[in-house]
Amino acid sequence: MPLTLFYSPGACSLSCHIALEESALAYERRRFGSRDGGTESAEYRAINPRGRVPALGFEDGTLLTEAAAILGYVAEQVPEKKLLPASHTRDHARARxxxxxxxxxxxxxxxTVFRPERFADSETAKQEVRAGGLRLLSTYFADIEERLSGRPYALGDTFSLVDAYLFVFHGWASRLIVRPVIAPMPAFDAIVARVAARPAVVKVLGVEALPA
Ligand SMILES: N[C@@H](CCC(=O)N[C@@H](CS)C(=O)NCC(=O)O)C(=O)O
Structure with a gap:
């Protein structure tokens, strides 16, 4: 198998999982969710010492990390699918x-919201880190909503991997701890509904929802 996706269910790796499914490239997937030993397990650290997902394994044993790099790589393997705009264009720069x-x-x-313990030690400091993160998320999602307003997809009239990447964070913004600080996002909600209806996305969500 030429490509292996290392992922955790619902993590940012979901964007790459969708990208691979949309591409129709041959790949296999290996799950390292919290119920499978997770990204902190010795088994995963031996694969990716950075201990993060996503990672894309190549047939020569090398590994590509960083979701944005993997999305770009997958899109470039199947230019005919137009998963991202062609390079050297202004639309491509917009996608970047x-x-x-x-x-x-x-x-x-x-x-900072989900893992404040990585930024602070005391309970008070952790709460402050989280509160600061929530304030920032509130402004970022307001900005995203404004930029998406009036568009069927993030880059215009057609689906791209930018939508797949945004899809993940719309899901995270819906979590109980974040939702109260996020203003209504009708444009973003509509894009997410379109993305969720894509056969590749339905398939990937089904795979990621399977019990470990
Ligand atoms: N900059 C990396 C971040 C990857 C990342 O933080 N992934 C999270 C899941 S969304 C992860 O692996 N977390 C495990 C950990 O932090 O221990 C990327 O964009 O791919």
């Missing part, structure tokens, strides 16, 4: 802008 924003700004801010 979205993916950079998600990877560098949105995703790490969720970490």
């Amino acid at each position: 802008e979205w993916m950079g924003f998600i990877a560098s700004t949105v995703h790490p801010t969720f970490r």
